[in-house]
Amino acid sequence: MLKISAKGHSMPESPIRKLVPFAEAAKSRGVKVHHLNIGQPDIETPEVALKAVRDFSEEVVVYSHSAGNLSLRKRLSYYYKTVDIELGPEEIIVGSGASEALLFAFQSIMDPEDEVIIPEPFYANYNGFAKNAGINVKPIFSSIETGFSLPPIEDFEKNISDKTKAILVCNPNNPTGYLYSRQELETLRDIVKKHDLFLIADEVYREFTYDGKVHYSAMYLDGIEENTILIDSVSKRYSACGVRVGWLASKNKELMATALKFAQARLSPPSFGQIAAEAAVDTPEEYFVKVKEEYLARRNAVVEGINKIKDAYCPKPLGAFYVMAKLPIDDSDKFCKWLLEDFSFEDQTVMLAPATGFYSSPGRGKDEVRISYVLKLDDLKSSVKVLEEALKVYPGRT
Amino acid sequence: MLKISAKGHSMPESPIRKLVPFAEAAKSRGVKVHHLNIGQPDIETPEVALKAVRDFSEEVVVYSHSAGNLSLRKRLSYYYKTVDIELGPEEIIVGSGASEALLFAFQSIMDPEDEVIIPEPFYANYNGFAKNAGINVKPIFSSIETGFSLPPIEDFEKNISDKTKAILVCNPNNPTGYLYSRQELETLRDIVKKHDLFLIADEVYREFTYDGKVHYSAMYLDGIEENTILIDSVSKRYSACGVRVGWLASKNKELMATALKFAQARLSPPSFGQIAAEAAVDTPEEYFVKVKEEYLARRNAVVEGINKIKDAYCPKPLGAFYVMAKLPIDDSDKFCKWLLEDFSFEDQTVMLAPATGFYSSPGRGKDEVRISYVLKLDDLKSSVKVLEEALKVYPGRT
Numbered sequence: 001m002l003k004i005s006a007k008g009h010s011m012p013e014s015p016i017r018k019l020v021p022f023a024e025a026a027k028s029r030g031v032k033v034h035h036l037n038i039g040q041p042d043i044e045t046p047e048v049a050l051k052a053v054r055d056f057s058e059e060v061v062v063y064s065h066s067a068g069n070l071s072l073r074k075r076l077s078y079y080y081k082t083v084d085i086e087l088g089p090e091e092i093i094v095g096s097g098a099s100e101a102l103l104f105a106f107q108s109i110m111d112p113e114d115e116v117i118i119p120e121p122f123y124a125n126y127n128g129f130a131k132n133a134g135i136n137v138k139p140i141f142s143s144i145e146t147g148f149s150l151p152p153i154e155d156f157e158k159n160i161s162d163k164t165k166a167i168l169v170c171n172p173n174n175p176t177g178y179l180y181s182r183q184e185l186e187t188l189r190d191i192v193k194k195h196d197l198f199l200i201a202d203e204v205y206r207e208f209t210y211d212g213k214v215h216y217s218a219m220y221l222d223g224i225e226e227n228t229i230l231i232d233s234v235s236k237r238y239s240a241c242g243v244r245v246g247w248l249a250s251k252n253k254e255l256m257a258t259a260l261k262f263a264q265a266r267l268s269p270p271s272f273g274q275i276a277a278e279a280a281v282d283t284p285e286e287y288f289v290k291v292k293e294e295y296l297a298r299r300n301a302v303v304e305g306i307n308k309i310k311d312a313y314c315p316k317p318l319g320a321f322y323v324m325a326k327l328p329i330d331d332s333d334k335f336c337k338w339l340l341e342d343f344s345f346e347d348q349t350v351m352l353a354p355a356t357g358f359y360s361s362p363g364r365g366k367d368e369v370r371i372s373y374v375l376k377l378d379d380l381k382s383s384v385k386v387l388e389e390a391l392k393v394y395p396g397r398t
Numbered sequence: 399m400l401k402i403s404a405k406g407h408s409m410p411e412s413p414i415r416k417l418v419p420f421a422e423a424a425k426s427r428g429v430k431v432h433h434l435n436i437g438q439p440d441i442e443t444p445e446v447a448l449k450a451v452r453d454f455s456e457e458v459v460v461y462s463h464s465a466g467n468l469s470l471r472k473r474l475s476y477y478y479k480t481v482d483i484e485l486g487p488e489e490i491i492v493g494s495g496a497s498e499a500l501l502f503a504f505q506s507i508m509d510p511e512d513e514v515i516i517p518e519p520f521y522a523n524y525n526g527f528a529k530n531a532g533i534n535v536k537p538i539f540s541s542i543e544t545g546f547s548l549p550p551i552e553d554f555e556k557n558i559s560d561k562t563k564a565i566l567v568c569n570p571n572n573p574t575g576y577l578y579s580r581q582e583l584e585t586l587r588d589i590v591k592k593h594d595l596f597l598i599a600d601e602v603y604r605e606f607t608y609d610g611k612v613h614y615s616a617m618y619l620d621g622i623e624e625n626t627i628l629i630d631s632v633s634k635r636y637s638a639c640g641v642r643v644g645w646l647a648s649k650n651k652e653l654m655a656t657a658l659k660f661a662q663a664r665l666s667p668p669s670f671g672q673i674a675a676e677a678a679v680d681t682p683e684e685y686f687v688k689v690k691e692e693y694l695a696r697r698n699a700v701v702e703g704i705n706k707i708k709d710a711y712c713p714k715p716l717g718a719f720y721v722m723a724k725l726p727i728d729d730s731d732k733f734c735k736w737l738l739e740d741f742s743f744e745d746q747t748v749m750l751a752p753a754t755g756f757y758s759s760p761g762r763g764k765d766e767v768r769i770s771y772v773l774k775l776d777d778l779k780s781s782v783k784v785l786e787e788a789l790k791v792y793p794g795r796t
Contacts, residue, residue, distance in 0.1 A: 002594045008506045008656035044457045059442045061640040096494040099664040108406045128663025196400045242459040242669030258406035265526025266497040271640030272670030
């Protein structure tokens with residue numbers, strides 16, 4: 001019988017993409033839709049990166065090294081030196097985005113049915129990578145009440161079994177914006193050391209920290225050098241999501257040799273993207289100063305705006321460009337669809353990400369949404385106003 | 399215990415890459431190494447494709463649609479019209495190279511332990527994609543004596559089990575250069591129809607046919623529209639391997655919806671590569687005329703040269719840019735290594751691909767090598783001379 005695979009059936013559909021047709025329909029009715037649902041920044045890609053691509057002067061666009069161009073990996077090694085992390089070019093494997101790099105990491109350390117522990121809510125695509133690798137995610141609940149800080153150590157311990165191979169944390173966090181402290185990372189170090197687990201640290205938002213807080217990398221942790229796998233990317237740092245350049249990095253030689261076999265099987269990461277990524281490391285400091293100022297103003301506008309809305313609440317996160325908001329609603333999926341299908345205020349509405357997609361425990365996130373502050377300040381302020389008006393009339397208000 | 403996965407252990411190492419350190423060592427001894435081992439053409443990427451990338455004028459490099467830019471898919475749809483294939487943009491999903499597209503196809507139609515039948519010798523990376531998807535390859539022997547024509551139908555039939563989900567053919571073939579005829583494709587149609595299998599046709603070399611022969615696509619086959627999956631790429635056609643743009647195409651809606659879920663989980667294919675690929679469709683016809691003339695002259699030089707060597711033989715293939723040669727040697731892995739480590743003629747040697755890497759049946763390919771004719775004619779002629787001299791003195795000569 002001609003049929004698709006059980007694996008294909010099990011692949012999750014993006015909780016956000018399900019709403020796209022409703023957003024399209026709203027637009028065709030003349031309603032302006034503010035997109036607060038995605039992690040696609042509106043910030044300009046640094047000129048130095050675009051120029052490098054425009055200056056491409058080779059005659060043939062050839063395969064690169066399977067681990068990525070050596071010149072790029074050397075440049076990344078230099079970047080890490082500037083943030084006090086020692087990583088040689090041979091300790092880095094470049095993928096088609098952090099997506100592929102994380103998949104290489106999963107496949108290199110886990111077999112089907114093995115488990116990775118991830119504090120939830122977590123980035124929805126982790127589910128897709130896990131399904132792809134045939135592994136299972138064990139979520140550990142973190143609460144909006146504590147601002148999504150690290151769950152207590154006992155919650156990790158009681159979920160560790162023979163199948164557990166790794167703990168994955170995203171820091172600063174998508175979707176919560178939470179910035180894990182040095183102390184929390186040291187707690188994670190103690191757990192992975194005690195139970196001989198890998199610690200996968202997704203640090204693609206490492207540059208985006210606010211209120212004077214400094215990012216504490218998992219690569220700073222002593223005594224678990226063989227356990228730590230760093231996932232990183234140029235997508236968010238240089239607002240260059242489309243170049244598809246991310247990487248994994250680790251001092252564990254056996255792991256890197258294995259990941260390289262997966263990398264070799266697909267030949268190489270994209271050449272033009274690597275050129276952009278290599279040049280992007282030279283982005284002047286002013287760029288980040290401006291970008292961070294902009295994000296900070298946006299975060300403040302969103303957080304203050306949401307907290308002024310009756311019965312709405314959102315913590316003030318210290319990193320990334322997301323906030324999770326708790327709203328007086330019955331069902332975030334229904335609410336987000338309703339916003340697009342049945343509501344507008346002054347011919348505007350907002351597209352939000354229902355938080356249910358970021359929890360893997362059923363039933364969680366029904367009264368929460370994720371807001372990406374990737375729009376200009378004026379649009380963000382209008383969006384908060386739209387949300388406030390919407391909550392006044394939403395039939396499923398609780 | 400901190401250890402890598404069984405899956406990682408099972409990932410094959412590229413049979414060609416194993417030789418790279420020996421090639422490096424030869425170069426450091428001052429020996430010129432002619433690289434006949436890889437499918438990286440030396441042909442220029444069309445100017446129209448490079449110009450499109452240099453002309454990039456957006457301010458932000460954003461994620462594309464997960465299936466690839468609609469404008470690219472429309473352009474590919476137009477390309478197929480020119481070769482009498484009807485494929486709408488919604489019947490195409492763009493991947494990071496044909497590598498990713500084929501992996502999406504494998505994962506969408508096969509679960510772990512399912513089987514795909516492939517005539518051997520076959521492209522070595524099929525093993526990597528199969529291992530990655532957890533599936534098994536059932537090789538069907540095709541012989542150099544028949545020029546690697548399609549094995550008899552009985553050989554397929556006796557390998558079909560409950561686990562068999564697909565037959566995969568590469569046409570024109572890598573590594574053999576064999577061009578399957580319309581009649582052979584109709585045989586495959588009858589088999590897949592009778593047994594309800596998918597037919598995966600890897601046609602990335604579709605433009606490269608010689609001696610007046612025209613490529614017959616699997617997409618021309620009537621009555622198996624739901625079964626057929628086309629794999630294609632710009633890498634070889636436009637000598638643009640590094641852009642990492644390939645795709646799968648099918649009229650099977652359920653399959654495409656499933657493949658899209660895998661595509662969504664990794665967000666999008668590379669943006670710059672897609673720009674190059676879209677523009678490449680406008681490559682003027684003269685480009686192909688010149689390129690095919692060049693490859694034809696190269697093929698003739700290699701085939702005639704090899705067949706003049708005592709006890710060496712190679713068929714005259716009608717497609718792609720590879721030939722398989724049978725040589726009077728004990729072990730192609732040993733021979734190819736010896737060429738780099740212990741031999742030179744007039745300060746030159748050649749790097750070849752041992753054919754063992756293209757067979758999955760143990761023991762096969764020991765007296766065969768694959769030669770890629772991706773070098774200038776003069777270098778190719780020198781390479782054949784080197785090979786001839788080498789065979790005079792190789793200690794493992796049979």
